[in-house]
Amino acid sequence: xxxxxxxxxxxxxxxxxxxxxxxxxxxxxxxxxxxxxxxxxxxxxxxxxxxxxxxxxxxxxxxxxxxxxxxxxxxxxxxxxxxxxxxxxxxxxxxxxxxxxxxxxxxxxxxxxxxxxxxxxxxxxxxxxxxxxxxxxxxxxxxxxxxxxxxxxxxxxxxxxxxxxxxxxxxxxxxxxxxxxxxxxxxxxxxxxxxxxxxxxxxxxxxxx
Amino acid sequence: xxxxxxxxxxxxxxxxxxxxxxxxxxxxxxxxxxxxxxxxxxxxxxxxxxxxxxxxxxxxxxxxxxxxxxxxxxxxxxxxxxxxxxxxxxxxxxxxxxxxxxxxx
Numbered sequence: 149x150x151x152x153x154x155x156x157x158x159x160x161x162x163x164x165x166x167x168x169x170x171x172x173x174x175x176x177x178x179x180x181x182x183x184x185x186x187x188x189x190x191x192x193x194x195x196x197x198x199x200x201x202x203x204x205x206x207x208x209x210x211x212x213x214x215x216x217x218x219x220x221x222x223x224x225x226x227x228x229x230x231x232x233x234x235x236x237x238x239x240x241x242x243x244x245x246x247x248x249x250x251x252x253x254x255x256x257x258x259x260x261x262x263x264x265x266x267x268x269x270x271x272x273x274x275x276x277x278x279x280x281x282x283x284x285x286x287x288x289x290x291x292x293x294x295x296x297x298x299x300x301x302x303x304x305x306x307x308x309x310x311x312x313x314x315x316x317x318x319x320x321x322x323x324x325x326x327x328x329x330x331x332x333x334x335x336x337x338x339x340x341x342x343x344x345x346x347x348x349x350x351x352x353x354x355x356x357x
Numbered sequence: 358x359x360x361x362x363x364x365x366x367x368x369x370x371x372x373x374x375x376x377x378x379x380x381x382x383x384x385x386x387x388x389x390x391x392x393x394x395x396x397x398x399x400x401x402x403x404x405x406x407x408x409x410x411x412x413x414x415x416x417x418x419x420x421x422x423x424x425x426x427x428x429x430x431x432x433x434x435x436x437x438x439x440x441x442x443x444x445x446x447x448x449x450x451x452x453x454x455x456x457x458x459x460x461x462x
Binding site for chain 2: 154155158159161162165166212216217219220221222223224225226347
C-alpha cells in the first residue's frame with residue numbers, strides 16, 4: 149500500500165491508550181537498576197536472567213489486575229516486526245560500541261579495559277536512542293525523545309566527569325537512569341489509577357447479548 | 358455514494374464498513390491482533406450499546422469474530438477481525454483510494 153499513514157496513526161493511538169499504565173517504564177527502570185549491580189558484582193547477572201524470564205509474566209499479571217479492568221484488554225500483532233526490531237536494536241548497539249571505540253582511540257590514542265569501562269555510560273546512552281525512537285514511532289508521542297536525549301547527555305556527562313570511577317561510573321549511570329524511569333513510571337501509574345476507575349461491567353459484555 | 362469519474366465499472370463500496378463507527382471499529386481491529394469491548398469503547402469513544410450493535414452487524418457479516426471466554430474467574434469477550442474481515446477492509450481501502458485518485462484535479 150502506498151499510503152498507510154492512517155493505519156499507522158490508528159496503531160499509535162492503540163499503543164498510547166494501552167501504555168497509559170506506566171508499567172513498561174517501571175519495568176525498563178527496574179531492569180536498568182538491577183543491571184547496574186552486575187557491573188559491580190558479576191553474580192548479579194542472575195537477577196537480569198530472572199527479569200528476562202519472569203518479567204513479561206509479571207507484567208502481564210499486573211496488567212490483568214490493574215490495567216485491563218480499567219482500560220480494557222488488547223493484544224498487538226507481532227508479525228515479523230519483532231525479529232526485525234531485535235536485529236535493529238542489536239545492530240544499533242554494535243554500531244554505537246564500534247563508534248565509541250573509534251572515538252576513544254582518536255581522543256585518547258589507545259584502548260584499554262579501563263578506558264572502555266569509562267566510556268560505557270556514553271555507549272549505553274547512545275544505544276538508548278534506539279528504544280527512544282522506537283517508543284516515539286510506536287506511540288506517536290514525542291516524550292520518548294526526552295528519554296533518549298537525557299540518556300545520551302547523562303551518559304556522556306558521566307563518562308567525562310566520572311571517568312576515573314571505572315565500573316562504578318557505569319553502575320552510577322544505570323542506577324540514576326533507572327531511578328528516573330521507575331519514578332516516572334510510578335507517577336504515571338498513580339495518575340492512571342486516578343483517571344481510570346475500575347469498570348464494574350468490564351468483561352461481562354458477552355452475557356448481555 | 359459509489360461513483361467513479363472514469364472506467365467502465367464503478368467501484369463498489371462496502372456499505373457495511375462505510376458507516377463511520379463501523380469504519381473506526383474495523384480500522385482499530387485491523388491494526389491489533391485482538392481487543393475487548395472496554396478497550397474499543399475507551400479508544401473510540403463509543404457507548405456500550407452503540408458498540409454492541411455495530412459489532413453484531415460485523416459479526417453477522419463474518420468480519421468480526423467474538424470469543425467469549427474467561428481469564429481466571431473474570432469473563433472476557435475478545436474481538437478480532439476474521440480473514441474475511443481483513444480482506445474486506447483491505448478491499449474497502451483500495452476502492453476508496455481508487456475513487457479519491459479518480460477525482461478531477
